[in-house]
Amino acid sequence: MDTNLEIARDLVERCKANDRSAQMALYRQYCDGMFCVAMRFVRERDDAEDLVQEAFIKAFRKIQQFR
Incomplete structure (x- = not known):
């Protein structure tokens, strides 16, 4: 698997x-x-x-829905 993709997935899971x-x-x-x-x-x-700023606020509020 691509290392950048692994890092991004890890960041999302930690978020x-x-x-x-x-x-x-x-x-x-x-x-x-x-x-x-x-x-x-x-x-x-x-x-x-x-x-x-608003985009990130919305993204972090709904991060649980991200797959």
Whole structure:
């Protein structure tokens, strides 16, 4: 199995167990890419940062549903 995939799966499982360090690691892994996408949509830095923050909040609240 791909090592990156194993790491991502491990992070998600740890996030499901409410591991704050895993949440931060997952955030750091994906925040830059998500920010770039958000900037394409809203074109304002503050708005893009808010969108990324809201997306992560929603994701972590529903992480139990992720398979």
